[in-house]
Amino acid sequence: MFANYDQIIERLSVNQLWDFPGGVHPPQQKSLSNKSNIEFIPLEPTYYVPVKQHIGVEGKLLVAEGDRILKGQLLTASESPFSVPVHAPTSGIVAKITRHVSAHPSGIPELSVIIDADGQDTWIELKPVPDYAKADKSELIERICDAGISGMGGAGFPTHIKTNNSKPLEFLIINGIECEPYISSDDRLMREHAWQIRQGIDILVHILKPKQVIIAVEDNKPEALETMSIACQQKTNYQVVNVPTKYPAGGEKQLVQVLTSREVPSDGLPIDVGCIMYNVATCYAIADAIVEGKPLIERVVTLTGRGLKSPKNVWARLGTPIQSLLLHGNYDASTQSSPRFIMGGPMMGFTVTSVLTPIVKISNCILVPADNELPHPEDERACIRCSACSDVCPASLLPQQLFWYSKSKELEKAEEYNLFDCIECGACAYVCPSEIPLVHYYRQAKADIRNQREEKEKSDKAKIRFEVRTARLQKEKEAREEKYRLASEARKASMNKDGGNAKDKIAAALARAKAKKEAFAKEAENAQSAENIKKKESVSELSDSFALPKTKLVAVDEDAAAKKERVAAAVAKAKAKKVAADEAKKENKEL
Amino acid sequence: MTLTLIALAAIALLALIFGSLLGFAAIRFKVEGDPLVEQIDAVLPQTQCGQCGYPGCKPYAEAIANGDDINKCPPGGEATIKELATLMGVEAKPLDSAHGVESVKKVAFIREDECIGCTKCIQACPVDAILGAAKQMHTIIIDECTGCDLCVDPCPVDCIDMIPVEVDSSQWEWEFNKVPAGNIPVRQVS
Ligand code: SF4
Numbered sequence: 001m002f003a004n005y006d007q008i009i010e011r012l013s014v015n016q017l018w019d020f021p022g023g024v025h026p027p028q029q030k031s032l033s034n035k036s037n038i039e040f041i042p043l044e045p046t047y048y049v050p051v052k053q054h055i056g057v058e059g060k061l062l063v064a065e066g067d068r069i070l071k072g073q074l075l076t077a078s079e080s081p082f083s084v085p086v087h088a089p090t091s092g093i094v095a096k097i098t099r100h101v102s103a104h105p106s107g108i109p110e111l112s113v114i115i116d117a118d119g120q121d122t123w124i125e126l127k128p129v130p131d132y133a134k135a136d137k138s139e140l141i142e143r144i145c146d147a148g149i150s151g152m153g154g155a156g157f158p159t160h161i162k163t164n165n166s167k168p169l170e171f172l173i174i175n176g177i178e179c180e181p182y183i184s185s186d187d188r189l190m191r192e193h194a195w196q197i198r199q200g201i202d203i204l205v206h207i208l209k210p211k212q213v214i215i216a217v218e219d220n221k222p223e224a225l226e227t228m229s230i231a232c233q234q235k236t237n238y239q240v241v242n243v244p245t246k247y248p249a250g251g252e253k254q255l256v257q258v259l260t261s262r263e264v265p266s267d268g269l270p271i272d273v274g275c276i277m278y279n280v281a282t283c284y285a286i287a288d289a290i291v292e293g294k295p296l297i298e299r300v301v302t303l304t305g306r307g308l309k310s311p312k313n314v315w316a317r318l319g320t321p322i323q324s325l326l327l328h329g330n331y332d333a334s335t336q337s338s339p340r341f342i343m344g345g346p347m348m349g350f351t352v353t354s355v356l357t358p359i360v361k362i363s364n365c366i367l368v369p370a371d372n373e374l375p376h377p378e379d380e381r382a383c384i385r386c387s388a389c390s391d392v393c394p395a396s397l398l399p400q401q402l403f404w405y406s407k408s409k410e411l412e413k414a415e416e417y418n419l420f421d422c423i424e425c426g427a428c429a430y431v432c433p434s435e436i437p438l439v440h441y442y443r444q445a446k447a448d449i450r451n452q453r454e455e456k457e458k459s460d461k462a463k464i465r466f467e468v469r470t471a472r473l474q475k476e477k478e479a480r481e482e483k484y485r486l487a488s489e490a491r492k493a494s495m496n497k498d499g500g501n502a503k504d505k506i507a508a509a510l511a512r513a514k515a516k517k518e519a520f521a522k523e524a525e526n527a528q529s530a531e532n533i534k535k536k537e538s539v540s541e542l543s544d545s546f547a548l549p550k551t552k553l554v555a556v557d558e559d560a561a562a563k564k565e566r567v568a569a570a571v572a573k574a575k576a577k578k579v580a581a582d583e584a585k586k587e588n589k590e591l
Numbered sequence: 592m593t594l595t596l597i598a599l600a601a602i603a604l605l606a607l608i609f610g611s612l613l614g615f616a617a618i619r620f621k622v623e624g625d626p627l628v629e630q631i632d633a634v635l636p637q638t639q640c641g642q643c644g645y646p647g648c649k650p651y652a653e654a655i656a657n658g659d660d661i662n663k664c665p666p667g668g669e670a671t672i673k674e675l676a677t678l679m680g681v682e683a684k685p686l687d688s689a690h691g692v693e694s695v696k697k698v699a700f701i702r703e704d705e706c707i708g709c710t711k712c713i714q715a716c717p718v719d720a721i722l723g724a725a726k727q728m729h730t731i732i733i734d735e736c737t738g739c740d741l742c743v744d745p746c747p748v749d750c751i752d753m754i755p756v757e758v759d760s761s762q763w764e765w766e767f768n769k770v771p772a773g774n775i776p777v778r779q780v781s
């Protein structure tokens with residue numbers, strides 16, 4: 001059984017923690033970039049802000065090309081509860097709204113707002129919440145959503161959804177682990193802005209009312225641990241915890257396990273075991289949003305790797321192309337035989353496809369490795385079944401089986417082996433002696449499964465719609481037949497009932513109809529001749545060009561004529577096109 | 592004598608019990624429809640395009656169950672044929688080109704200012720994916736359109752285009768050979 005609340009508090013107070021299975025100890029390399037203060041960089045001439053920055057739905061665009069905008073102005077409105085808006089990183093003019101290379105491994109262009117900065121950097125009017133302690137919970141959550149805050153540590157889950165919690169909460173966990181090598185953005189943020197992070201935590205405590213707050217910092221960041229401890233020392237239910245360094249201790253499920261011994265269920269969330277987790281950078285952004293009224297438009301980005309002459313941390317506006325960040329880091333092209341820039345860390349990041357790739361809310365690092373720093377993943381060999389991968393898997397999976405089934409596209413089997421529990425941490429690939437890019441295979445298999453599910457859903461829907469339609473058509477047909485049958489039966493019945501009489505009636509009806517027709521024809525003739533006199537030319541032209549039956553022209557008024565002409569012309573055009581196409585086809589065949 | 596009678600009675604009783612049990616099971620756990628047709632239908636892409644020569648996927652599924660070839664569905668393509676082959680226990684064969692060729696996924700798009708509101712496309716669409724009324728501009732519900740192409744020909748003014756579905760990053764399948772760069776540094780050197 002998992003430990004209960006009192007047991008956990010007791011162990012935390014002596015900093016005695018639990019452990020998660022597996023894990024690796026890659027060289028940290030943090031000292032490359034964590035020596036100096038976070039730097040401010042000059043304004044860019046151009047920003048590329050992707051409309052969709054996080055998992056979930058994109059918002060509706062609020063600006064148009066040519067609009068003048070102010071720093072912090074809303075660019076999109078969130079329409080569904082799952083979307084968060086994006087804001088202008090600086091003041092200027094919307095130069096273009098078009099598809100621009102995305103901060104995604106695929107680099108597939110996505111809709112982006114391209115902003116030409118005017119250099120003034122004028123803020124829009126800010127509306128801080130004067131005293132959050134008196135503010136309503138739902139108002140604060142709305143503010144967090146409006147400020148565009150989504151998780152800044154990992155997948156970018158919209159923060160307001162997490163915050164809108166109604167389940168019982170014991171532990172609010174603040175994640176300052178930053179377990180991935182090279183990255184030091186959270187480290188620097190905690191060292192320099194511990195007080196503001198603490199403010200963000202206070203706001204979250206006000207909203208969520210947890211029993212206990214745990215601030216977790218890995219033991220390779222003693223300075224950050226100290227500043228956070230000082231910032232939080234007056235609060236009795238805030239506990240800063242020193243977590244032993246092991247990758248991936250910063251994974252959500254892993255950290256919950258380390259701190260509380262509780263395991264988050266396979267398809268569950270930390271709240272199912274009484275925990276909610278926020279990244280320190282997210283806390284900082286929340287404080288900004290509530291206390292200052294500032295939306296999320298910039299974040300700390302680590303520029304590191306031996307391909308840069310001056311690795312450091314900078315405040316980068318969202319939408320900054322990484323090209324300019326490389327300049328600030330003094331990119332040394334001679335260290336690389338071919339350019340290679342990684343967004344994120346060496347374990348979970350991806351190589352960008354273009355230097356114009358923009359910084360987004362989840363980009364915490366730009367890593368520029370020198371040639372021999374990270375290997376190129378070319379030399380994959382066969383799996384030797386050494387099981388080193390399953391020893392290090394933090395999710396207790398069997399990576400070699402997953403690899404096998406993913407590679408042979410036996411997706412059902414892969415799912416059976418809990419492929420979706422894989423957090424893509426890369427620990428397995430890190431230890432694999434055969435250099436198999438295991439995570440790559442898992443990602444491919446996951447994408448395949450997701451697409452198949454989507455297609456299945458769509459085809460099921462199509463099937464239902466098809467069946468409903470077929471049934472409807474059938475019913476309509478039956479109804480029609482039934483009507484005919486009834487009518488004919490009624491006719492027969494009446495004929496039989498009063499034989500001669502009925503015949504007389506029919507004759508009378510026929511006569512009546514004839515008379516009516518004659519009268520109508522006469523009228524039509526009159527009308528037509530009148531029409532003819534009035535606009536002879538147009539009518540003759542019309543009837544020539546589309547050979548409509550004459551009677552249809554009765555009472556043609558000018559508007560209708562014009563419209564019909566248009567339609568007929570279009571029909572004629574289309575027909576001509578089709579004939580031409582057919583002929584072309586025939587010719588092709590003959591050739 | 593009585594012993595034989597008892598034995599007979601006991602067996603008769605048992606037979607009655609099991610008989611009624613079986614009878615009950617037959618009614619209670621009755622399988623609706625033809626499971627094979629259902630299974631085949633589940634494999635077919637449900638585009639309802641009729642390229643297979645049948646008026647929809649279900650009729651083709653019935654035909655396959657009755658021994659028709661499995662390689663007549665172009666929208667399903669190679670993948671569907673493979674699945675059908677495993678399901679039916681026959682050899683997979685290449686797509687019969689007489690019925691068409693496999694192509695990228697498409698959806699229909701009506702150039703709305705050219706639409707004359709004739710409703711012909713509505714009548715043609717097998718999945719009711721077109722919205723409109725007589726003499727009103729028509730439009731396509733992209734999420735419902737299967738890309739079957741059936742509405743293109745009936746349109747008298749040729750204002751329906753089939754446009755390829757764009758792949759966005761959420762559907763991307765991590766194929767690095769199709770993008771210029773972009774591999775993941777999944778392993779680090781110490
Ligand atoms: S990438 Fe997945 S399979 Fe590999 S170690 Fe991490 S969780 Fe386990």
Ligand code: SF4
Binds near residue numbers: 384388389
């Ligand atoms: S570590 Fe690599 S070689 Fe060893 S079992 Fe796992 S996949 Fe196979």
Ligand code: SF4
Binds near residue numbers: 644648
């Ligand atoms: S060809 Fe068209 S109608 Fe026939 S099975 Fe395939 S998708 Fe369905």
Ligand code: SF4
Binds near residue numbers: 698716718735736742
């Ligand atoms: S809209 Fe056209 S292409 Fe789409 S499903 Fe209907 S008939 Fe087929």
